[in-house]
Amino acid sequence: MRRRVLAAGVATLLLISACSEGGRAEPQQATGYTIAFVTHETPGDTFWNIVRSGAQQAAEDVDVQVRFSNDPDATRQAVLIQQAVDAKVQGIATTLVTPDALAGSVRAATAAGIPVVGLNAGIERYRDLGALMYFGSDETVAGTSVGERIAASGAKHPLCVIHQAGSVALEARCAGVKSAVPGTENLQVNGADDAAVTSTLQAKLAQDRTIDYVVTLGAPIALDAIQAGSTAKIATFDLNKETADRIKDGKIEFAIDQQPYAQGYMAVTSLYLYLKNGNDLGGGKAVLTGPSFVDKSNIDTILPYVEKNTR
Template sequence: MTARKRTFRILAAGAAALLAAAACSDGGREKTEDSGTSGGNAPGSSGYTIAFITHETPGDTFWDKVRNGADQAAKDTGVTLKHSNDPEAPKQAVLIQNAVDSKVNGIATTLVTPDALAGSVKAARDAGIPVVGLNAGIDDYQRLGAQMYFGSDESLAGTTAGKRLAEQGVKHPLCVIHQTGSVSLEARCAGVRSSVAGTENIQVNGADDAAVTATLQAKLAQDKSIDAIVTLGAPQALDAIKAQEQAGTQAKLVTFDLNEQAATEIKSGKILFSIDQQPYVQGYMAVTSLYLNLKNGNDIGGGKPVLTGPSFVDASNIDKIIPFTKNNTR
């Protein structure tokens, strides 16, 4: 068994305990750039302030689960958590620099556009502020100077998804990229293509559901050889269902990530399976790891990424997973 697989098994064993704690999380998100948390240990009782910075696109339900995990970890550890986000790489870099300038104790950040964020991450390290990566940037976090990483191996996830489609005879899947420049999304589609050579990518505007549906409907109507659709986020999977209905296609539909509606469609059979990266765990572990590093010098992962996925959700386990999606933690 490889070290990576052992790490994932250890994390998977702990995930149930983390999810049990999720029942007392806020379940929502503040719309302000910076917000503290409350409940559990008093905010700030640990003496640490952590900046939590992502490339979240407003309205994407995926990030609610990341935030819920981070907020629960802050409550459990008494950390003061400062949220901020921007989907534009230069603006996310500014948010990281702002956190450095405000002298936070630690920074947890997504690294979806690593080259654009490299300067601000270096500024944090030069200031002696520990940085951990989460969700995106598994291949770049060490080069940038982040000391820990929590997320899915997106290449592995894409390859595994492609293998499952190939086993069902799929020849021409359409891989839907909903954010330009995302290394994680590109890696997912490349992984699918490594298993199914006929994979075709299509770029859509993930911030506009109507536009996603229209783009996919037009493509599906134009090319009847497409026999599977691979969306890289749960909201886009729901858009794809509408596009399928309008185009009259019987192409199989699979997705990365989950929300309550997507879980319901797995139950109904409209979505074949989801490749879940367990975002709640990413948020929880990122904050907890920084707390332990600051308090006790711990380095979780031993210099290797801690994998939170891929974890497959399909007809065999959907009944168990649905209650957690209703809690907005899975």
């Protein structure tokens, strides 16, 4: 099988270009099925490397072309989806973290006969927007699971750190934590600036010594929380190599993993199966990839996969 994730510069390329400095697009040669893979990725967030790794492996396994583009700005992400529609791709896989802002472009895709699957964010709304399938975690369930776990360890006043404004997925996680620990307080930070995250956390933790847990919603933010220095325990959503190492050495209590490699892989293969054979995975329901807890009890099993960029 040939990996069909190709660089720009070939005359037969269909171009999808990001419309801002924050966006990125990787056009590829137009042969066979072409799938646009559009996310709200913030540049530098290691989580998305894992999603992309799964999608790239799927592209190789089923011999399709995958075009990656991303922008954390909801309006510009919508433009990227519309550009995929205009380029007449055969399928679109997209995150739906800001469903209202993306609704017009997703519906334009379905109106043009282009199948759309959601992944990672938007589990509550993907059907409303016209997406056929969804692959990801139920963030409310995941957040509740975290809340129940830290409540059992005695947490009374957790700080839930939201690193992207307007993200329904992140807000659902914190709402889930709060449902299990009523004393939960949310804190908004700028996830694109690690130094700013660290300083904001330092100020908050110094101002309120009753905070006993910091729950971060992305692996890089957990590392910022460590840098902030506090006696509060740290738990996080999602994994990367550094976070896994900090679980092993006890600086992070646990991570809740939504298995992003599986999200990327299944989003691509589901579109391939739909295009080739009319398959609808999940039987009309979202396919859940999490939550899965990673802590000291299983980190040695998980760590080799983290090192391969698949967990």
